[in-house]
Amino acid sequence: MYQHLRPTWAEINLDNIAHNVQAIKQRLQPGCEIMAVVKADAYGHGAPQVARTALEAGATRLAVSILDEACELRGAGLSAPILVMGYTPAAQGGLAASQDISLTVYERQQALALVQAAQAAGFPLKVHLKVDTGMGRLGVQPDEAAALASWLHGLAGCQLEGIFTHLAKADAADPSPTYLQLQRFELALAQLQQAGISVPLVHAANSAAAMRFPSSQFSAVRLGLALYGLYPNAQLRERDFDLRPAMTLNTTIAQAKWLPANNPVSYGGRFVTQRPSYIITLPFGYADGFSRALSGKGSVLVSGHKVPLIGAVCMDQCMADATEVPEAQVGDPVVIWGNSQGQSITVDDIAAILDTISYEVVTLVSKRVPRVYFRHGQVSELRTLLQHTTAIAGENCRVTF
Ligand SMILES: Cc1ncc(COP(=O)(O)O)c(C=O)c1O
Known part of the structure; x- marks a missing residue:
């Protein structure tokens, strides 16, 4: 428990991030680089902190979705190569080039406009050509890739x-769509080679x-989910990859009280107690990233007991029925996902209830939830709305246990 912090917080175990990088690295072919995908604030974990840790652990590059995310990393002092994988408007070409940030290109006009903007700013622009082999999203068609690469190769100011x-389906049971995409990609690479173009x-x-x-x-591989210790599917969990989840989400009991039978709870009164019930109010809600769609569906862990959430999840609070744990008191810790005395609730459990994927569950954790970082087994840093990033030592926002 951290005094002075809001009593709902995420713990980010950077040792687990480092472990996950190393666990994947040892399964890669020699020389294959790891590009740590830290878009969307590192899937909610904190981009600068995760990026730094991943690079220390053996990643050599970073990838994000938008230029702002790349600039945030540069601003945090990270000098590793960064690729923006998404769409960057032409007007941002100069900023990208001036910060030595690589952009994704897939059409002549789009690439030309970015390179011209970079040149106007006085910098060369590094680009990665994206080939659409079956995702149907950004990318040049595979049979046009060699011609575009050749043109980019000769374009002044463009590297x-x-x-x-x-x-699109690397996590699906059927591997054949992935083999087909890889085949198309290899064909495009062969055409590049025939045209005498080599891309680093x-x-x-x-x-x-x-x-x-x-x-x-x-x-190189672009590693996102596995970096955070989450598995792309259940089969991969069963194969011997030892990934360790990096984030737990925690809260504390704000009020604990007995309500009589027949007492409605939360907005709309859709939950009504069937018996005298020990109801705990928890200070987190959908504004913290805990979807309202979990109303009456999820549970939380109180002293190793799974207790059901009841009634509607509110913006800032929700309620759970702790009748089975009547010793629970105001201030006691509650695990939203993570472990408590041998019991666990995983991000995948929550994703399954929501009929979504783990990516969305962690990414939704909002910025008003403080992140407490652990490195080498100790709190190394915290990030709160009060002080964006505060090194623990010597600051007035100390944490205590
Ligand atoms: C283009 C691209 N590459 C790599 C990744 C990382 O994927 P994953 O998190 O499944 O490792 C993403 C994530 O969505 C992506 O959009």
Whole structure:
């Protein structure tokens, strides 16, 4: 428990991030680089903290979705190569180039406009050509890739640093769509080679592909989910990859009280106690990223007991029925996901209730939830709304246990 912090917080175990990088790295072909995917604030875990840790543990590159995210990393002092994998408007080409940030290109006009903006700012622009081999999202068609690469190669002010594709079904039981995408990508690479163009960095694999398809590794893999200790599917959990979840979400009891039978709880009164019930109010809600769709569906852990959430999840609070744990008191810790005395609730459990994927559950944890970082087994840093990033030592926002 951390005095002075809001009593709902996420703990981010950076040792687990480092472990996950190393666990994947040892399964990659020699020389294959890891690009740590830290978009969306590192899937809710905190981009600068995760990026720094991943690089220390053996990743060599970073990837984000938008330029703002890349600039945040540069601002935090990270000098590793960064790729923006998403769409960057032409007007941002100069800023990207001035910060030595690589951009994704897939059409002549789009690439030209970015390179011209970079040149106007006085910098060369590094680009990665994206090939759409079956995702149907950003990318040049595979049979047009060699011509576009050739043109980019000759374009003044443009450095063709990489070529990549993205796999749509690397986590699916049926591997054949992934093999088909890889085949299309390899065909495009062969055409590039025939045209005499060599591109330093070739990448295709996300976490699932890096773990399942050695032929997808090329010269780098783009590791997102696995970095955070989450598995792309249940089968990969059963294979011997020892990934460790990096985030737990915790809260404390704000009020604990007995309510009589027939007492409605929360907005709309859709939950009504059936018996005298020990109801705990918890200071977190959908504004913290805990979806309202979990109303009456999820549970939390109180002293190792799974207690059901009841009634509607409110914006800032929710209620649980702790009748089975009548010793629970105001201020006691409650685990939203993580472990408590041998019991656990996982991000995947919550994703299953919501009929979504773990990516969304962690990414939704909002910025008003403080992040407490652990490194080498100790609190190393915290991030709160009060003080964006505060090194523990010597600051007035000390934490105590
Ligand atoms: C283009 C691209 N590459 C790599 C990744 C990382 O995927 P994963 O988190 O499954 O490892 C993503 C994430 O969505 C992505 O959009």
